[in-house]
Amino acid sequence: MESNKYQQLRKYLKVKASSFFHTYSLPRWMLFIHDNVVVFLAFIFAYLLRYNLIPADFLLDHALKQGLIVLIVYASFEIVFKSYAGLIRHTTLTDISLVFASTSASMFVLFIMSLFGSLLKADGYEVIPVSIILIHYVLVNVVLFFMRIFVKMVFRFATSAQASYSKRVLIYGAGEMGFVVKRVLLSDPKGIFRVFGFIDDNRSLQGKKINGIQVYGREILSKAFLEKNKVETLILAIHKISPVRKSGILLKAINCGLEILETPAIDKWLNGQLEVRQLQKVRFEDLLGREPIQLDMEMIGTGLNNRTILVTGAAGSIGSEIVRQLSRFSVQKIILVDQAETPMFHLENELRKGFGHLNFKTQLADVTNFEKMDLIFQKFRPEIVFHAAAYKHVPLMEGNPHEALRVNVGGTKLISDLAVKYNVKKFVMISTDKSVNPTNIMGASKRVCELLVQSKAVQQGVKTQFVVTRFGNVLGSNGSVIPLFTKQIHDGGPVTVTHPDITRYFMTIPEACELVLEAGFMGKGGEIFVFDMGKPVKIVDLARNMIRLSGLEPDKDIKIEFTGLRAGEKLFEELLSDLENLLPTHHSMIKIAQPGGKEYSQILLKIKDALDNLYSMPDESIVAFFEDIVPEYKHSKEINGHSKSEPVTQETANGQIINRQL
Numbered sequence: 001m002e003s004n005k006y007q008q009l010r011k012y013l014k015v016k017a018s019s020f021f022h023t024y025s026l027p028r029w030m031l032f033i034h035d036n037v038v039v040f041l042a043f044i045f046a047y048l049l050r051y052n053l054i055p056a057d058f059l060l061d062h063a064l065k066q067g068l069i070v071l072i073v074y075a076s077f078e079i080v081f082k083s084y085a086g087l088i089r090h091t092t093l094t095d096i097s098l099v100f101a102s103t104s105a106s107m108f109v110l111f112i113m114s115l116f117g118s119l120l121k122a123d124g125y126e127v128i129p130v131s132i133i134l135i136h137y138v139l140v141n142v143v144l145f146f147m148r149i150f151v152k153m154v155f156r157f158a159t160s161a162q163a164s165y166s167k168r169v170l171i172y173g174a175g176e177m178g179f180v181v182k183r184v185l186l187s188d189p190k191g192i193f194r195v196f197g198f199i200d201d202n203r204s205l206q207g208k209k210i211n212g213i214q215v216y217g218r219e220i221l222s223k224a225f226l227e228k229n230k231v232e233t234l235i236l237a238i239h240k241i242s243p244v245r246k247s248g249i250l251l252k253a254i255n256c257g258l259e260i261l262e263t264p265a266i267d268k269w270l271n272g273q274l275e276v277r278q279l280q281k282v283r284f285e286d287l288l289g290r291e292p293i294q295l296d297m298e299m300i301g302t303g304l305n306n307r308t309i310l311v312t313g314a315a316g317s318i319g320s321e322i323v324r325q326l327s328r329f330s331v332q333k334i335i336l337v338d339q340a341e342t343p344m345f346h347l348e349n350e351l352r353k354g355f356g357h358l359n360f361k362t363q364l365a366d367v368t369n370f371e372k373m374d375l376i377f378q379k380f381r382p383e384i385v386f387h388a389a390a391y392k393h394v395p396l397m398e399g400n401p402h403e404a405l406r407v408n409v410g411g412t413k414l415i416s417d418l419a420v421k422y423n424v425k426k427f428v429m430i431s432t433d434k435s436v437n438p439t440n441i442m443g444a445s446k447r448v449c450e451l452l453v454q455s456k457a458v459q460q461g462v463k464t465q466f467v468v469t470r471f472g473n474v475l476g477s478n479g480s481v482i483p484l485f486t487k488q489i490h491d492g493g494p495v496t497v498t499h500p501d502i503t504r505y506f507m508t509i510p511e512a513c514e515l516v517l518e519a520g521f522m523g524k525g526g527e528i529f530v531f532d533m534g535k536p537v538k539i540v541d542l543a544r545n546m547i548r549l550s551g552l553e554p555d556k557d558i559k560i561e562f563t564g565l566r567a568g569e570k571l572f573e574e575l576l577s578d579l580e581n582l583l584p585t586h587h588s589m590i591k592i593a594q595p596g597g598k599e600y601s602q603i604l605l606k607i608k609d610a611l612d613n614l615y616s617m618p619d620e621s622i623v624a625f626f627e628d629i630v631p632e633y634k635h636s637k638e639i640n641g642h643s644k645s646e647p648v649t650q651e652t653a654n655g656q657i658i659n660r661q662l
Helices: 002-023 026-051 060-081 093-119 131-159 176-187 223-228 241-257 297-304 315-325 341-354 369-380 396-401 401-421 440-459 481-490 507-520 539-549 600-612 617-629
Strands: 167-172 191-200 212-216 231-236 258-263 308-312 334-340 359-365 384-388 427-434 464-470 473-475 494-496 506-508 528-531 560-562 581-584 590-594 650-653 657-661
Touching: 026 060, 026 131, 060 093, 060 315, 093 131, 093 427, 167 176, 176 231, 191 231, 191 440, 231 241, 241 258, 241 539, 297 507, 308 315, 308 369, 315 334, 315 341, 315 507, 334 341, 334 369, 341 359, 369 401, 384 507, 396 401, 396 440, 401 427, 401 440, 401 600, 401 617, 427 440, 440 464, 440 600, 440 617, 464 507, 473 507, 481 539, 494 539, 506 507, 507 528, 507 590, 539 560, 600 617
Parallel strands: 167 191, 167 231, 191 212, 231 258, 308 334, 308 384, 334 359, 384 427, 427 464, 464 528, 473 506, 494 560
Antiparallel strands: 528 590, 581 590, 650 657
């Protein structure tokens, strides 16, 4: 019975204390006043101790006046060291050190002052007995230290009120960042998390306890250990970590069913302080584990500096990132062209806010409108063009082949024609892996664009350097699988995947755009640059990992449904066609696709004829046009959207075997 009353009283006190700490926070000026009241009263008490608690043995008036001198000295050093600036409930060793530094400096100054007063045989209030200075120094430190530690202990008692309902957490990183995260979790009034232990790769720390919390090695990331100790969450508290190492940690944690969070960059903390609500879920991109791309900044800078640059499709995922990458260089002006008004509005606001140094002009325009685009070229005279404008959604283009031809092919033809007319120095076209052995209208249209650009590159008298860059899916682009899966998970599922075996290459948007810049100024004209996309990823594995990264369990919390391949959709994407050879460049992640022979003059004539008669042609004629220009294109009706299920290999002249999927 008494035990129940004790538990009820304890719970009551915890709830009240937690409510108090959640509602109130001691202002700095009040702590400053508190500390100085302690200094003054401790000095008077030091006099009493020195004279055996007999007030009649010393002059109280003399002691009070000396107390004021001591108060001024101590207050001055408190201001210098800001020993009152920290929140008492979050007192750390650093805060205690500042108090110690402040009191020690004050004691030293008072000692020197009294010593000189004695040597000069002064009889004023500045001569304070050394014994009283030392007694006072000890008293002040004891009281100030005790008060801070006591408040912190009460706070920890209060915030442990909901500990039995908290998630057990492992913090990866027992360094400074790990301690910050631990302190934030312990100080959270809601008690969402309870720290079970640290994980650190430093063997000298493993097996030890830091602030009473055990430090483990990475080997504890096993289902058996985590289930036994009921650990649910892993928080990454280490920023200087290689992508490969981080990917390994994440994959291991995901396979153990852990919820994974990480701390944001320090410059994103609110008012310089980390809060629990700022802990964020890791991104799928982190699972790729690729090292940062090394760019030839000198070569790119030589090509970009003091140039006027035009970017089509500037408000799209790729176009806008190209603009951000261009901001790293001393470009003269960037012309942003896109017909999407709202995305263009948001891009303009972003550039004004975060890239104030950038000289740019936004132009709402359709890349198939000759009069408007000619006016833009005539007005701004761009020297470099990055052509990223295109329709990209496979199912939509299957149902709208005329628009794929008009926008993708027609837009590329118009912009490339204007590039020649206005003597543009460099034209870089953004292509896609769907252009390789295409099975859909979108891929076929992009392959025609590649051939069109190559045709321009070999025309007599053309000075513009035409370059094509080809890569696969970019993570997080508008309308891509990552945002789709994110929304489906947020809505509670199901997550829809077209086929259990479907795979895709993936690259982050910044990675792709960095390689676009590198390849753009590597090329001399006519090349198709193919990017190393790493290993293809099974979409169903991507879906499962995204569900786990959200702290949920696939097929238990969120169901995965297979909907069947869509019209024109491949099981496997390729980066190199059967008719192309692969040549190396000085950059390990960029190769050149060397095409077979093509009759480029005929290609340009056929494209012009198709565009001139665009809307008089039925859908079947558009398909026939693409099949004529791109013989490897097989319309989805013939093969039901499937490509070869096995990678094709080809032996090169030097006997090397190349995987056609790279």
